Amino acid sequence: MITLYGAAQTRSFRVLWALEEANLNYDYRQVEIGHKSEKGTQAENYRQLNFQGKVPCIIHDGIVMNESAAIINYIAQLKPEINLIPKDLKIRAYYDELCFFIMSDFEQALWTVTKHQKLIPKDLQVPDIRKVADWEFARSVSALQNYISNKEFAVGDNFTMADILISHTLRWAVAYQFEIPQNLNKYMNKMFERPAYKSALQKEQS
Numbered sequence: 001m002i003t004l005y006g007a008a009q010t011r012s013f014r015v016l017w018a019l020e021e022a023n024l025n026y027d028y029r030q031v032e033i034g035h036k037s038e039k040g041t042q043a044e045n046y047r048q049l050n051f052q053g054k055v056p057c058i059i060h061d062g063i064v065m066n067e068s069a070a071i072i073n074y075i076a077q078l079k080p081e082i083n084l085i086p087k088d089l090k091i092r093a094y095y096d097e098l099c100f101f102i103m104s105d106f107e108q109a110l111w112t113v114t115k116h117q118k119l120i121p122k123d124l125q126v127p128d129i130r131k132v133a134d135w136e137f138a139r140s141v142s143a144l145q146n147y148i149s150n151k152e153f154a155v156g157d158n159f160t161m162a163d164i165l166i167s168h169t170l171r172w173a174v175a176y177q178f179e180i181p182q183n184l185n186k187y188m189n190k191m192f193e194r195p196a197y198k199s200a201l202q203k204e205q206s
């Protein structure tokens with residue numbers, strides 16, 4: 001059984017969705033971001049699991065993991081028969097490139113805006129950072145537009161965890177009023193029709 005620590009409208013949704021796609025049993029525990037209370041991410045017992053004091057965090061079979069992209073890849077490998085991660089070396093290389101692009105480039109403008117709107121102390125927030133983020137986002141969304149083009153899935157002919165990473169991050173962009181091109185919008189909405197996405201949403205809201 002996997003234990004997932006998460007919070008609504010955060011990157012832990014990626015893990016919830018991945019668990020639903022993999023059809024694995026799990027125990028979802030909601031924590032309070034930034035709080036020192038018993039269920040807070042700054043509580044001493046939580047920080048012993050995740051010294052970043054962040055979500056997501058999973059515990060499974062004696063290991064603790066704290067990075068969303070690494071966690072969903074791990075989940076994919078627990079159920080190899082579902083093909084949620086490519087087995088072919090060259091396709092896997094492309095998959096990795098795309099996932100690292102999302103985590104190291106595409107996500108960054110969104111994360112900067114999120115932090116400056118609500119996470120970092122008020123006296124450190126720079127409202128004008130939005131201009132820089134808009135510029136950075138425009139650049140990386142154009143790269144993503146090329147990666148996805150008019151494909152149904154990001155990698156190969158079937159759904160993979162890369163689709164979770166990309167469409168979840170696109171949803172984040174839309175929530176923060178970044179404009180996304182039509183092909184990416186279409187791709188994202190198609191992903192949200194998946195039953196596992198809907199189950200994950202329900203789980204997050206319950």
Ligand SMILES: N[C@@H](CCC(=O)N[C@@H](CS)C(=O)NCC(=O)O)C(=O)O
Nearest residue numbers: 010011033054055056066067068069
């Ligand atoms: N690279 C990490 C980032 C995790 C992260 O920053 N999580 C945010 C929520 S999406 C968080 O817990 N923030 C709490 C904080 O910054 O105190 C991942 O993708 O797992």
